[in-house]
Amino acid sequence: MIVAERKPLDEIKEMIKGYRKILNVGCGGCTSICFTGGQREVNQLIESLKPALQEEGIALQLDGFTIERQCNGDFYLELDEIMDQYDAFLSMACGAGVQFLADRYPQKPVFPALNTIFVGVDRDLGWFEENCRTCRECIIGDTAGICPLTRCAKSLFNGPCGGTSRDGKCEVSKDTPCAWYEIFKRLKDQNRIENILKVRPAREWRNQTRGTMVHEDYQKRYMR
Amino acid sequence: MTFQERLDSGKFTVVAELQPPKGIDLSELFEHANQLKERVDAISVPDLQNAIMRLGSLSVCALLKQKGTEVIYHLSCIHRNRLALQSELLNAAALGLKNILILPGDPPSIGDHYEAPPVLDLDVSGLLEAAQRLQEGFDLMGNDLQGKPLFFVGTQIQAGATGQTLDQEIREMEKKIRLGAKFFFTSSIYDPNPFEDFIKKVAHYNVPILAGITLLKSAGMARYINKHVEGAAIPDAIIDRLIKASDKQQTSVEIAGEIIRKIKPLCQGILIVPIGWEHLIPSLLEQANL
Numbered sequence: 001m002i003v004a005e006r007k008p009l010d011e012i013k014e015m016i017k018g019y020r021k022i023l024n025v026g027c028g029g030c031t032s033i034c035f036t037g038g039q040r041e042v043n044q045l046i047e048s049l050k051p052a053l054q055e056e057g058i059a060l061q062l063d064g065f066t067i068e069r070q071c072n073g074d075f076y077l078e079l080d081e082i083m084d085q086y087d088a089f090l091s092m093a094c095g096a097g098v099q100f101l102a103d104r105y106p107q108k109p110v111f112p113a114l115n116t117i118f119v120g121v122d123r124d125l126g127w128f129e130e131n132c133r134t135c136r137e138c139i140i141g142d143t144a145g146i147c148p149l150t151r152c153a154k155s156l157f158n159g160p161c162g163g164t165s166r167d168g169k170c171e172v173s174k175d176t177p178c179a180w181y182e183i184f185k186r187l188k189d190q191n192r193i194e195n196i197l198k199v200r201p202a203r204e205w206r207n208q209t210r211g212t213m214v215h216e217d218y219q220k221r222y223m224r
Numbered sequence: 225m226t227f228q229e230r231l232d233s234g235k236f237t238v239v240a241e242l243q244p245p246k247g248i249d250l251s252e253l254f255e256h257a258n259q260l261k262e263r264v265d266a267i268s269v270p271d272l273q274n275a276i277m278r279l280g281s282l283s284v285c286a287l288l289k290q291k292g293t294e295v296i297y298h299l300s301c302i303h304r305n306r307l308a309l310q311s312e313l314l315n316a317a318a319l320g321l322k323n324i325l326i327l328p329g330d331p332p333s334i335g336d337h338y339e340a341p342p343v344l345d346l347d348v349s350g351l352l353e354a355a356q357r358l359q360e361g362f363d364l365m366g367n368d369l370q371g372k373p374l375f376f377v378g379t380q381i382q383a384g385a386t387g388q389t390l391d392q393e394i395r396e397m398e399k400k401i402r403l404g405a406k407f408f409f410t411s412s413i414y415d416p417n418p419f420e421d422f423i424k425k426v427a428h429y430n431v432p433i434l435a436g437i438t439l440l441k442s443a444g445m446a447r448y449i450n451k452h453v454e455g456a457a458i459p460d461a462i463i464d465r466l467i468k469a470s471d472k473q474q475t476s477v478e479i480a481g482e483i484i485r486k487i488k489p490l491c492q493g494i495l496i497v498p499i500g501w502e503h504l505i506p507s508l509l510e511q512a513n514l
Contacts, residue, residue, distance in 0.1 A: 153331060154328060154331060154342065154344065154347070155344035156347045157347055158347050159347070160393075160396065161328040161347075162328070162396075163454045164385070164389045164392065164454060166385075166386055166389060166454075168388070171454045180392065181388065181392065184388060184391070184395075185388060188388075193395075196395050200349075201350070202345065202364060
């Protein structure tokens with residue numbers, strides 16, 4: 001899941017300054033699941049913004065509308081019908097969704113109400129943890145299902161760095177478990193400790209350019 | 225005698241670390257280097273240690289080399305990508321620097337430019353491999369080099385580790401030897417007993433190990449190290465001596481001297497880390513009968 005957090009109210013106010021008819025567009029996908037950009041949060045943001053703007057004597061129309069997924073055109077049909085009524089959009093989707101919305105209506109200013117933080121998991125209710133950096137070169141088969149790029153503070157592919165504490169914590173942050181300590185422990189438990197001696201060549205850093213991927217089942221469809 | 229010849233000869237080898245200044249005034253560093261010239265076998269020069277921006281290891285090593293000093297050039301992975309790292313190795317070779325200490329480097333978040341991003345491209349294993357490839361006449365992409373460099377490469381090991389962390393370090397050491405590491409500097413040693421245990425576990429690798437020796441300036445510094453430096457466990461007896469010391473410098477030198485005398489039969493040399501007390505190195509060497 002993509003995890004996001006809401007921007008400070010003042011930053012959002014500053015972005016929409018000067019616009020009078022604004023639609024706050026929520027997303028029923030990831031940002032809804034992480035309690036940041038779904039229907040409920042769309043309404044909460046409107047409720048917070050309206051009195052704040054009224055205090056400053058700014059009268060504006062601020063409505064909310066949540067679509068199933070902001071990153072897929074199939075879900076935009078209803079929004080297409082009403083978009084003309086507004087002169088700007090706030091988006092409560094992840095960075096990808098905001099851009100999809102902006103590409104869909106290129107004549108309208110679109111402002112992100114969220115900061116996209118990471119690709120993560122639910123550690124518990126409302127507690128999210130980053131677990132993947134989308135590096136396009138997954139090696140966790142060798143590292144006992146633990147991503148050293150994401151979970152080692154130095155992103156070491158051939159770790160550890162020598163800064164592991166006695167209780168298996170990271171020298172950069174005492175609250176963080178050392179990824180290589182965890183990898184070593186799990187590999188040992190799985191009787192695969194010889195993996196630790198494998199030398200992993202320097203990464204290819206494939207995620208430095210914008211990615212496009214066509215699923216192999218659909219490749220014929222888009223071939224020109 | 226070069227650092228490599230000294231290690232190859234099996235003689236006990238003394239290295240001192242001199243930190244480059246923040247700026248370009250090298251007069252003090254040259255003065256220290258000059259005082260140590262006849263007393264130590266090599267000067268080791270850190271590269272952006274603790275992620276504090278300062279003069280680099282490369283220029284200091286090159287200038288010391290010009291003055292006839294045997295030097296060990298440090299190269300940290302975390303501040304450069306693979307182009308810059310390989311180029312730095314070639315720079316070193318072109319300047320006649322052969323001894324290279326490859327380190328992971330400290331993350332910018334702990335230093336004085338804490339907003340800078342780290343460059344997480346090559347790790348120590350990756351850079352060791354790069355050094356090997358360059359010596360074979362190729363870069364990491366397999367492109368031919370015009371003129372092969374020749375290095376004597378080492379890295380660092382955490383000798384104070386215990387339990388699983390120690391097992392990890394030993395495996396890492398094996399990996400790094402396979403990747404061409406010819407010598408190892410250890411983290412600072414304050415207690416000879418666990419160090420002896422460590423040495424027993426890695427003796428079969430038959431690779432020179434030089435023990436880190438830090439001059440402890442005060443009980444406060446010792447407590448700070450115990451709290452914040454992984455693998456460090458300064459015994460209470462040493463901290464008590466520092467508290468009671470009437471002459472802190474003298475006591476610090478005595479403590480370090482005793483440690484050196486005890487660990488001397490266990491390893492092939494020492495790396496003295498003076499942290500501002502460079503002038504005490506000669507008396508430390510006397511204390512240690514070196």
